[in-house]
Amino acid sequence: MFAPLILLAAQVTSPMLDAYDQITPQVAAQRTERCGAGPVTVRTDKLTESDVLVVAAQGVITDEQIACIAKAASFYDVKLPPDAQPRLNAITKAKSSALVKAEGQRWLTTHHLLRKLPKYEAGVTDDDRFACVISAALAAGFEFAFIGNEQAKQ
Numbered sequence: 485m486f487a488p489l490i491l492l493a494a495q496v497t498s499p500m501l502d503a504y505d506q507i508t509p510q511v512a513a514q515r516t517e518r519c520g521a522g523p524v525t526v527r528t529d530k531l532t533e534s535d536v537l538v539v540a541a542q543g544v545i546t547d548e549q550i551a552c553i554a555k556a557a558s559f560y561d562v563k564l565p566p567d568a569q570p571r572l573n574a575i576t577k578a579k580s581s582a583l584v585k586a587e588g589q590r591w592l593t594t595h596h597l598l599r600k601l602p603k604y605e606a607g608v609t610d611d612d613r614f615a616c617v618i619s620a621a622l623a624a625g626f627e628f629a630f631i632g633n634e635q636a637k638q
Contacts, residue, residue, distance in 0.1 A: 504559040509535035512560045519552035521545045521564075529561070538563045550575065 507515075509526045517524040522542040529536050537560050539545075539553070545568040553562055554575040564572055592598040604614050 507558055509537065509560055512557050513537050515556035516553050516562065519549045519556055521549045521553060521568075534561065536561045536563055539565075541565045541568065545571075547571065554579070 505512075513524040513526050516537050516539065522540045525538050525540070526535050527538055528534070537557055539562060541564065545553075545564060550564075550568060550571045553564075554572060562572060563569070589598060592601055602614055602617065603609070
């Protein structure tokens, strides 16, 4: 569960950013509105200080519209009605997980380390034994933070 966050935090200058269109929230809102689910506005989430696209649904949102929204919104968070949000979250989580895994594998392959990485299988791998990867990074003095949990430097 934590491995994708660690890899994401460690790969700040990663080509993973190329997987998303670098667009303004206004452009993302326009593209998202073209998916036909309803009008889209941009609001700023004060807690996270990030832009969120809010879709005012006009009826039931279809799976096709959800897939369109996931692509059109690029990296922006999207707020949908409660019945549609889990479907969008599943798509965006799958995409980000696949990107993080691919980037981690690319980096490890480039540095000839992929074969040394222990394979983790939920429910099979001993979590304490697998945690040696995180412990090794910490013991080596590698600084990383879980996104959203790092304290601001003053």
